[in-house]
Amino acid sequence: MELVLVVGAGASCELGLPSGAQLKEDIVFTIQKSHEYALKHRERDDVIADAFRVLSQTEARLNGHDGPLLNAAQFIKDGLPLAISIDNFLDAHRENDDIAICGKLAIVSCILRAEAGSSIMRSNDIPLFQESWLYPFFQILTENCSVNELPGRLRRIGIICFNYDRCIEQYMHYALQAYYSIDRGAAKELLDSLTIIHPYGSTGKLPWEEGEWKCAFGHEPDTETLLSISGQIKTFTEGTESNNSRISEVRKLLRLARRVVFLGFGFHPLNLELLYSKQAVSFRKDDSHVFATTYSMSDSNRRDIAESLSRLTGQGISPETFRSDLKCRFLLEEYRRKLSFT
Numbered sequence: 001m002e003l004v005l006v007v008g009a010g011a012s013c014e015l016g017l018p019s020g021a022q023l024k025e026d027i028v029f030t031i032q033k034s035h036e037y038a039l040k041h042r043e044r045d046d047v048i049a050d051a052f053r054v055l056s057q058t059e060a061r062l063n064g065h066d067g068p069l070l071n072a073a074q075f076i077k078d079g080l081p082l083a084i085s086i087d088n089f090l091d092a093h094r095e096n097d098d099i100a101i102c103g104k105l106a107i108v109s110c111i112l113r114a115e116a117g118s119s120i121m122r123s124n125d126i127p128l129f130q131e132s133w134l135y136p137f138f139q140i141l142t143e144n145c146s147v148n149e150l151p152g153r154l155r156r157i158g159i160i161c162f163n164y165d166r167c168i169e170q171y172m173h174y175a176l177q178a179y180y181s182i183d184r185g186a187a188k189e190l191l192d193s194l195t196i197i198h199p200y201g202s203t204g205k206l207p208w209e210e211g212e213w214k215c216a217f218g219h220e221p222d223t224e225t226l227l228s229i230s231g232q233i234k235t236f237t238e239g240t241e242s243n244n245s246r247i248s249e250v251r252k253l254l255r256l257a258r259r260v261v262f263l264g265f266g267f268h269p270l271n272l273e274l275l276y277s278k279q280a281v282s283f284r285k286d287d288s289h290v291f292a293t294t295y296s297m298s299d300s301n302r303r304d305i306a307e308s309l310s311r312l313t314g315q316g317i318s319p320e321t322f323r324s325d326l327k328c329r330f331l332l333e334e335y336r337r338k339l340s341f342t
Contacts, residue, residue, distance in 0.1 A: 002156035003339065004257040005137075006275065010264020010293060011328045012163045014132035015171075016118040018110070020085040020266070026110040028080055031073045031102065048105050050223045051230075055101065072098035076106070087200075091236040091270070104230040108221070111164045111203050116218030120170050133263055133328035134171045136336065138179070144342045147180040147190075153341055154193035158253040161198050162271060164233065166206055168196060170217045173208065184208060195253070197246050199274055201233040236270045250275060254313075259339060262292035263328040267305045276312040288315060289338065292322045293331050299324070 009020050018026055034048035052069045076089070076099060083089035086103060093099045115121070119132070145153055161168060169191070176187040188208045204215030204225070213228045215221060221229065254260060254275060265271070290309065294302045306319035323331055332339065 001158055001253055001256040001258065002341065003259045003261070004158040004160065004253050006260065006262045006265050007159060007161040007163060007168070008263065008265035009163055010266075010295060011133055012165055012167055013264065014328055015120055015134070015167050017114045017163070017165050017167065023107075023110060024080055024083065024086055026114070027086055027103070027106045028077055030106050030109055031077050034073065034106075047221065047223050047226050048102075048109060051105055051227050054223055054227065068098045069102055072096065072102040075099060076102055087236055087268075094235060094237045100235060101230070104233040105226060107164060107233055108203055108226055108230045112215070112219060112221060115165055115167070115170075115203070116220070118165075118167060118218070120167055120174070121218050131329065133332055134168065134175075136329060136332040138172070138175050140332065140336060140339050140341070142179060143340060147182065150176075150180075150190055151193040154190065155195075156341070158195045158257070159197070160250055160253065160275070161196060161202075162200060162265065164198070164200065164202050166202055166204075166217055169206055169209065173206070195249075197250055197253075199234070199246060199250060200236075200238075204229045204232075236268075247274060251277060258288050260288070260290045261331070261335075261339070262290075263331065264293055264295075267294075267308070272308065272312065276309075290315070290317050290321065291331060291335055291338075293326055293328050294322045294324045295327050297324045 009017070009023070013019050030048065034046050034052075052073075055069065075093075080086065080089050083092070086107060090100055090103045141153065141157070142150070159168060172191055172194070173184070173187050176182065176190055177184065180186075182190075204213045205211040207214055207216055213225075213232055215225055215229055219225075292305070294305060297305075302322050302324050303319045306317050306322050309315070310317045321335070323334070326334060
């Protein structure tokens with residue numbers, strides 16, 4: 001594997017998606033609104049409140065009423081502002097299924113709404129794309145590469161995306177059509193050669209992708225769609241379970257990678273465990289390189305992250321390429337030649 005990108009929330013921020021802190025605020029606002037509708041109006045005006053009612057009618061453990069989910073909504077509304085992130089909050093309450101259900105419904109609702117407000121939705125405004133990491137990434141990908149050569153190059157890339165949004169897929173599908181003057185079907189066939197893994201799930205498959213639980217980018221879901229997609233979202237604990245079939249694929253990508261780039265990634269211990277496991281594994285040591293954005297992190301934290309990765313991989317990883325002064329787009333531009341396929 002030539003290049004593996006590990007993508008976190010900071011990368012999606014460059015496209016107008018919320019940071020972890022902003023997502024917390026969005027979820028609290030969404031849940032508060034849904035909670036009020038469910039308690040007072042009892043109307044089909046709010047999709048999450050309606051999902052509560054559907055669940056209460058179909059799942060025996062809720063005893064035919066939505067009281068447990070309303071209590072969970074109240075608990076999230078009060079407690080989430082104190083958490084590092086929604087993922088941390090759900091993990092802290094991993095034994096409470098009602099909190100997990102309520103939190104996942106809110107995550108999907110908020111991320112789809114954020115997709116709708118992202119720069120990618122304004123697909124005719126090419127300059128907007130230049131503000132994100134996807135712009136230099138696409139240039140690195142397509143440099144000196146014809147459309148016929150592209151599948152081979154795409155097979156040399158892996159993307160591990162810890163975000164729930166589908167910005168990467170949506171952008172690539174659009175950009176390939178524009179750059180190579182091809183139709184949607186041809187762009188879809190090209191992207192079949194690119195490995196993109198969402199360890200914690202996503203807001204559904206895009207209409208042109210294969211698989212179940214389809215949802216258009218930035219679509220406002222109905223209750224059935226919201227319930228279906230939220231059921232695919234995983235918490236920290238669920239994402240690192242040994243029976244998660246994609247974990248082995250993620251770890252294989254990293255073991256074989258010649259270059260690994262962390263973009264907007266927070267290096268949370270549970271996420272590192274998902275990527276590398278706690279057990280010693282043989283990693284490539286010859287000409288491998290690791291780059292990372294550690295934007296606004298202290299030097300102490302930056303060095304600690306590099307040391308942690310060195311222990312996990314057995315590689316001598318230098319903190320010099322862990323850049324606290326560069327955001328995602330600028331990191332790719334800074335190391336463009338080292339990341340080049342030519």
